[in-house]
Amino acid sequence: MLRSHTCGELRAEHIGEEVTLGGWVDTHRDHKGVLFIDLRDRYGKTQVVFAPESGQETVSVGRALRSEDVISVTGKVAPRPEDTENPDLATGQIEVRVREVKVLNRSKVPPMKPSAKEQPSEDLRLRYRYLDLRRPEMQKTLILRHRIMKLMRDYFDELGFIDIETPILGRSTPEGARDYLVPSRVQPGTFYALPQSPQLYKQILMIAGYDRYVQIARCFRDEDLRADRQPEFTQLDLEMAFVQADDIMAVIDGLVARMAKQLLGIELALPLPRMTYDEAMERFGHDAPDLRFGMELVDVSDLAKEAEFRVFRDTAEQGGRVRGINAKGAAERYSRKGIDELTNYVTGDFGAKGLAWFKVGDGRRLASPIAKNFSDELLARIAERMDAESGDLLLLVADKWEITCKALNGLRRRLGAELGLYQPGQMHFSWVVEFPMFEYDEEEGGWAAMHHPFTSPRPQDLELLPDQPAKCRAQAYDLVINGFEAGGGTIRIHDQKLQSQVFQLLGIDTETAAERFGFLLDALQFGAPPHGGIALGLDRLVMLFGGLDNIRDCIAFPKTQRATDLMTGAPGEVDKKQLRELGVKISKE
RNA sequence: GGGGCCGUAGCUCAAUUGGUUAGAGUACCGGACUGUCGAUCCGGUGGUUGAGGGUUCGAGCCCCUUCGGCCUCGCCA
Numbered sequence: 309m310l311r312s313h314t315c316g317e318l319r320a321e322h323i324g325e326e327v328t329l330g331g332w333v334d335t336h337r338d339h340k341g342v343l344f345i346d347l348r349d350r351y352g353k354t355q356v357v358f359a360p361e362s363g364q365e366t367v368s369v370g371r372a373l374r375s376e377d378v379i380s381v382t383g384k385v386a387p388r389p390e391d392t393e394n395p396d397l398a399t400g401q402i403e404v405r406v407r408e409v410k411v412l413n414r415s416k417v418p419p420m421k422p423s424a425k426e427q428p429s430e431d432l433r434l435r436y437r438y439l440d441l442r443r444p445e446m447q448k449t450l451i452l453r454h455r456i457m458k459l460m461r462d463y464f465d466e467l468g469f470i471d472i473e474t475p476i477l478g479r480s481t482p483e484g485a486r487d488y489l490v491p492s493r494v495q496p497g498t499f500y501a502l503p504q505s506p507q508l509y510k511q512i513l514m515i516a517g518y519d520r521y522v523q524i525a526r527c528f529r530d531e532d533l534r535a536d537r538q539p540e541f542t543q544l545d546l547e548m549a550f551v552q553a554d555d556i557m558a559v560i561d562g563l564v565a566r567m568a569k570q571l572l573g574i575e576l577a578l579p580l581p582r583m584t585y586d587e588a589m590e591r592f593g594h595d596a597p598d599l600r601f602g603m604e605l606v607d608v609s610d611l612a613k614e615a616e617f618r619v620f621r622d623t624a625e626q627g628g629r630v631r632g633i634n635a636k637g638a639a640e641r642y643s644r645k646g647i648d649e650l651t652n653y654v655t656g657d658f659g660a661k662g663l664a665w666f667k668v669g670d671g672r673r674l675a676s677p678i679a680k681n682f683s684d685e686l687l688a689r690i691a692e693r694m695d696a697e698s699g700d701l702l703l704l705v706a707d708k709w710e711i712t713c714k715a716l717n718g719l720r721r722r723l724g725a726e727l728g729l730y731q732p733g734q735m736h737f738s739w740v741v742e743f744p745m746f747e748y749d750e751e752e753g754g755w756a757a758m759h760h761p762f763t764s765p766r767p768q769d770l771e772l773l774p775d776q777p778a779k780c781r782a783q784a785y786d787l788v789i790n791g792f793e794a795g796g797g798t799i800r801i802h803d804q805k806l807q808s809q810v811f812q813l814l815g816i817d818t819e820t821a822a823e824r825f826g827f828l829l830d831a832l833q834f835g836a837p838p839h840g841g842i843a844l845g846l847d848r849l850v851m852l853f854g855g856l857d858n859i860r861d862c863i864a865f866p867k868t869q870r871a872t873d874l875m876t877g878a879p880g881e882v883d884k885k886q887l888r889e890l891g892v893k894i895s896k897e
Numbered sequence: 898g899g900g901g902c903c904g905u906a907g908c909u910c911a912a913u914u915g916g917u918u919a920g921a922g923u924a925c926c927g928g929a930c931u932g933u934c935g936a937u938c939c940g941g942u943g944g945u946u947g948a949g950g951g952u953u954c955g956a957g958c959c960c961c962u963u964c965g966g967c968c969u970c971g972c973c974a
Contacts, residue, residue, distance in 0.1 A: 335935075335936090337932090337933045337934065338930085338933095338936090339931055339932070339936080340929075340931070341931030342931045342933080343933095344933050346934070359931075359932095375924085388932085391932090392934085400934090417907065418908095418924090420907090420908065421908085421923095424908080424909085424923085424935090426908080429909085429966075430967070431904095431965070432908080482974095484973085484974035485974070486972085486973085505974090531973040532971085532972060532973075533973095534973085535967085535968070656901090656970080714970095756974075760974040761974070763974090814974095858967095868966070868967090869968090870965085870966090
């Protein structure tokens with residue numbers, strides 16, 4: 309070992325010992341006669357002191373040290389002189405009096421300093437990721453990530469789960485996200501697909517009798533990125549046989565409770581609250597509602613029918629909805645200009661036709677440019693329905709149901725943040741259950757699986773399947789944390805006939821089904837037990853438990869929004885020879 | 898594919914309505930200093946204002962194109 313201790317562990321009890329530390333030069337404070345250097349590693353910082361007794365040569369070496377040089381120092385641990393202890397430093401009681409210094413490696417002048425107060429721009433951080441990762445915040449997050457993974461592995465091991473790896477090179481399956489493809493050299497003209505999830509493999513494992521499977525699995529989806537979405541991400545993936553939806557949720561309840569307790573010191577009441585999909589959409593306009601605050605959607609469609617205001621009346625009469633939210637006490641907060649911005653937001657981002665608003669005055673009087681189109685009596689009933697009080701701001705959207713959901717969910721989230729309706733460290737965990745089996749795909753003109761095509765309908769909805777697929781509910785459950793979908797799972801179809809029936813409904817003909825996942829259909833005929841599972845987004849969990857607002861900060865080497873790696877330059881061009889071997893030609897367009 | 902914000906010294910930022918030689922802090926270089934801890938004090942170097950084009954007597958600022966980063970809609974079983 310080139311060191312005897314780390315830079316975070318020396319205390320008063322070590323006084324008198326001769327130690328050797330290795331680390332990076334964090335700061336240097338040169339007082340001519342005496343020179344201080346804070347030596348840093350991932351465990352902490354220790355002040356090392358160069359003084360005349362260190363020897364002239366040693367001092368001159370020390371004097372030339374600069375930020376991020378890598379050195380080792382050997383010397384005695386000494387108490388700091390009275391009144392020079394540093395209470396902000398874990399090692400602040402002591403210092404190391406340098407006897408010998410070795411410069412192990414010089415650093416160029418770094419474009420960013422790990423201990424700097426201001427965080428550098430993100431592109432710089434990504435380009436020099438090795439410097440960025442030296443920052444304590446990043447270390448804290450990666451350590452949290454490690455702790456979460458360790459906790460998960462321990463938890464599932466205790467429950468008898470077996471960790472089994474599944475292939476990264478698989479085959480492309482229809483539906484779902486766009487695949488990342490890998491050309492085969494041995495089989496020219498064919499491609500592997502990187503897994504969007506280990507879905508099929510884990511079902512096969514159930515059929516194979518490994519009734520409790522778990523894996524921390526890398527997944528790939530070639531879709532556009534977001535603050536909470538990377539093309540390459542990690543899932544805690546699990547599957548169980550001989551279970552029902554409640555059993556899966558109970559297992560995850562236990563995991564989440566342990567995480568909340570050990571990582572946040574929060575005692576969660578179990579089971580976690582559940583809400584149906586229909587209820588979530590009606591009350592919040594979204595299938596992953598942020599339940600840290602209220603401000604629920606209120607339906608006034610019936611009242612709108614009585615209004616002279618054409619936008620409201622026509623929408624309501626033509627089967628649309630008029631719904632709104634009450635931003636309590638926010639009337640003062642939003643000027644006409646501020647409301648214009650909110651209007652642009654709902655029209656621009658969600659395609660709403662407009663945003664109606666009322667400011668609530670004394671005596672529940674509703675004031676708005678459109679107020680004259682309503683009778684006083686009707687305004688009073690709207691105020692009553694929306695629980696309006698003086699100082700409130702009522703925001704309403706009249707549109708197709710889907711638009712009112714999207715627009716009001718967007719508004720609700722935005723206002724929740726802007727009005728500070730939740731505390732920074734506040735956490736809310738819940739389940740959303742009973743998702744629809746299918747949703748209608750306008751583009752393709754057919755039914756699409758809402759979750760995935762292996763999802764089992766609820767037993768009581770089986771008879772709806774052929775004729776009323778829209779009403780058919782799935783045995784599906786999503787874990788929702790602070791308005792994020794933290795994970796989702798389903799009970800699977802374990803009957804080949806039912807699976808074929810669902811494929812048919814989805815417009816996957818027998819031939820395609822046989823070609824793409826015939827192996828699953830085959831396997832289902834060799835003794836498939838009832839089974840189901842779930843996958844949690846690990847990166848998102850780290851983000852949520854770490855109180856971070858983007859997923860890149862939870863990943864050591866993330867991609868930019870354009871799916872590039874600024875450090876390595878990936879993706880990059882390859883040699884013509886490589887392409888030839890793969891039988892791949894780049895088209896000029 | 899659409900909408901929005903941003904790009905000025907190594908870094909973080911400023912620069913009046915389009916107007917003189919583009920500034921500050923920090924880093925870096927040099928000097929002073931024996932108890933600092935974001936050390937301090939003095940001095941200095943450092944700029945194709947992302948790139949290209951245009952408008953103008955004059956562009957960091959206005960227009961167009963382009964590159965890059967971020968947010969977002971679509972997309973994400």
